[in-house]
Amino acid sequence: MTTMMRDPAIRVRAITKSYKDLHVLRGVDFDVAAGSIFALLGSNGAGKTTLVRILSTLLKANTGTATVHGFDVSSAPGDVRRSISLTGQFAAVDEVLTGRENLVLVAKLRHLKNPGAIADDMLARFSLADAGNRRAATYSGGMRRRLDIAMSLVGNPPVVFLDEPTTGLDPQARIEVWQTVKQLAKDGTTILLTTQYLDEAEQLADRIAILHKGTIIQNGTLAELKQLLPSAKVEYVEKQPTLEDVFLALVGDTSDTVDKAAMSVGGESR
DSSP states (O other), rough: OOOOOOSEEEEEEEEEEETTTTEEEEEEEEOTTTTTTTEEEOOOTTTTHHHHHTTTTTSSOOOEEEETEEETTTOHHHHHHHEEEESSSHHHOOOTHHHHHHHHHHHTTTTSOOHHHHHHHHHHHTOOOGTSBBBBGGSOOOHHHHHHHHHHHHTTEEEEEEEEETTTHHHHHHHHHHHHHHHHHHHEEEEEEEESSSSHHHHHOSSEEEETTTEEEEEHHHHHHHHOOOOEEETTTTEEOOOOHHHHHHHHOOOHHHHHHHHHHHHHOO
């Protein structure tokens, strides 16, 4: 995937977040190039959801700065919200409505003209046209997730946050979502993806940042991260390290429960 030479779509500098004595984020820094897929990889409790909530203006950082699409998340939250969509871990689809009715509803809530035409366009774009008049309750997991992403993209936001979008999906549904995400980036959308699935980051991301105990411990392309470990030689056949090898070597103990503790202290939901 190619990205244009321009200012980062997302810029994060020295972001911290604590709940009393619990330090969730300890000074996070990274940039996300416009039109790219940036994976924030970490174990449960690493602070991924906390960071996404800060970037989407749902939570205030204690210190540090962040901009999304050129707008400061603290001083211009309204502009940030108009520039983004946020898809959480579970599909926010009204199962009583049809797929088309869900999309029409979102278009009307955003005060867009021709909501029916917008709905039809999104159904076609996400390969849901044949199922558009069916109730969402009848959709498979992958179809429901694609509808959820389509709903979040009504109005064409330039920046999309996907917080663990394939949680609970079967392998085929995960592949369907991956294809959707790749197409979004191909069309120029900037995507920040949080995941704990190593293969997901490996399949999708232009750059991968590993978040561990509230800090970014490595940030680079897949090739750059693999170079952190030496190649293993078995019977004269060189074996390149996988992303899993890199992740486990860098993180070691993956039993952190920072976000879970934050939930009990500050009300955050994972």
